[in-house]
Amino acid sequence: MTKIRATITGVHGYVPADILSNADLEKMVDTNDEWIRSRTGIQERHILKGQGLASSDMGVEAARGLLEKTGTSPDEIEVVICATVTPDMLFPDTANLIAYKLGIKNAFTFDISAACSGFLFSLNTAVRYIESGAYKKVLLVGVDKMSSIVDYTDRSTCILFGDAAGAVLLEPSQDDETGVMDAILHSDGIGAEHLYQAAGGSLRPATHETVDAKQHYIYQNGRPVYKAAVMYMTGVVQEIMKKNNLHPDDVAWVVPHQANLRIIETMARMLDFPMERIMVNIQKYGNTTAATIPLCLWEWENQLKKGDKLILTAFGGGYTWGAILVKWAY
Numbered sequence: 001m002t003k004i005r006a007t008i009t010g011v012h013g014y015v016p017a018d019i020l021s022n023a024d025l026e027k028m029v030d031t032n033d034e035w036i037r038s039r040t041g042i043q044e045r046h047i048l049k050g051q052g053l054a055s056s057d058m059g060v061e062a063a064r065g066l067l068e069k070t071g072t073s074p075d076e077i078e079v080v081i082c083a084t085v086t087p088d089m090l091f092p093d094t095a096n097l098i099a100y101k102l103g104i105k106n107a108f109t110f111d112i113s114a115a116c117s118g119f120l121f122s123l124n125t126a127v128r129y130i131e132s133g134a135y136k137k138v139l140l141v142g143v144d145k146m147s148s149i150v151d152y153t154d155r156s157t158c159i160l161f162g163d164a165a166g167a168v169l170l171e172p173s174q175d176d177e178t179g180v181m182d183a184i185l186h187s188d189g190i191g192a193e194h195l196y197q198a199a200g201g202s203l204r205p206a207t208h209e210t211v212d213a214k215q216h217y218i219y220q221n222g223r224p225v226y227k228a229a230v231m232y233m234t235g236v237v238q239e240i241m242k243k244n245n246l247h248p249d250d251v252a253w254v255v256p257h258q259a260n261l262r263i264i265e266t267m268a269r270m271l272d273f274p275m276e277r278i279m280v281n282i283q284k285y286g287n288t289t290a291a292t293i294p295l296c297l298w299e300w301e302n303q304l305k306k307g308d309k310l311i312l313t314a315f316g317g318g319y320t321w322g323a324i325l326v327k328w329a330y
């Protein structure tokens with residue numbers, strides 16, 4: 001029996017309208033445009049404003065656009081997976097809220113938490129559902145409202161993050177030549193001490209004290225995370241290329257998680273891969289955690305050709321990291 005391959009048949013994104021520029025941040029914390037641009041590559045990020053708006057609302061926008069452009073009815077979706085570290089609430093799962101708001105009634109839903117690698121980990125899961133033969137349409141949403149967990153008095157983190165959503169549809173491939181070809185994913189809890197949100201979970205349930213201590217905000221010790229990101233993302237891209245007998249010339253695009261332009265440039269140098277074929281949009285959006293990779297695919301969609309080999313790669317809190325090889329289907 002020939003193997004069923006899963007393929008991405010559509011991608012869509014959503015970015016909220018409000019912009020937080022480096023000039024805006026200069027008025028909020030002791031920082032400056034030159035430092036932010038030269039250390040991170042970020043010029044501005046988008047922020048979801050408005051009472052009662054949450055990650056699910058951005059996810060709905062991205063997913064609704066995706067269903068429209070792929071001509072998919074909500075009734076056809078069988079599984080909804082949401083990658084996020086900023087769920088609307090700890091439970092119910094945000095995928096469930098997204099499905100409900102979209103009128104998706106025939107699907108089961110769940111969230112995946114793997115920080116900045118969330119989209120890749122979820123993509124691998126979605127792919128396995130398709131490959132099993134049991135499901136034919138899986139909706140995957142990567143969304144984060146990072147502004148809900150960022151401390152806008154902490155200059156070391158508030159300059160980095162933005163809000164956005166991206167969504168992809170996974171279906172069985174119509175041919176053996178295109179689809180998601182391979183995935184290598186890793187986790188190592190050694191990173192837990194460098195990047196976390198201390199309170200609000202079962203270890204430190206939210207109290208007046210945890211809020212006063214700002215423990216419901218993101219904490220990051222940037223230097224070790226930076227070094228690990230360069231080392232592990234580069235390593236896993238090399239690993240997937242070697243495993244699939246690929247040379248940089250064979251790969252049309254590398255699609256990296258957007259955490260820091262310097263991380264991406266260093267990775268490119270170490271891989272001997274030209275920056276012209278690496279998707280970069282961090283200057284406009286900052287780090288949108290689970291949304292970075294689908295946002296890139298969405299923005300570059302018109303430039304992609306059937307059969308193009310893409311390597312998606314991410315590194316994030318945990319630590320978590322990985323690479324997925326895709327042969328673009330359309």
Ligand code: UT7
Pocket residue numbers: 030031032035036039040116155156157159221222223225226229258259260263287315316317
């Ligand atoms: O997506 C999940 C994974 N996350 C990442 O991959 C992020 C990895 N880390 C990074 O991207 C970088 O470490 C940062 C962008 C977070 C920080 O850049 P850095 O070059 O590592 O700076 P640093 O933290 O070592 O700080 C250098 C200096 C410090 O001042 P002193 O001690 O040298 O006087 C900081 O206080 O820069 C200072 N600094 C700032 N100055 C102006 C830190 N943040 C700022 C700021 N504006 N916003």
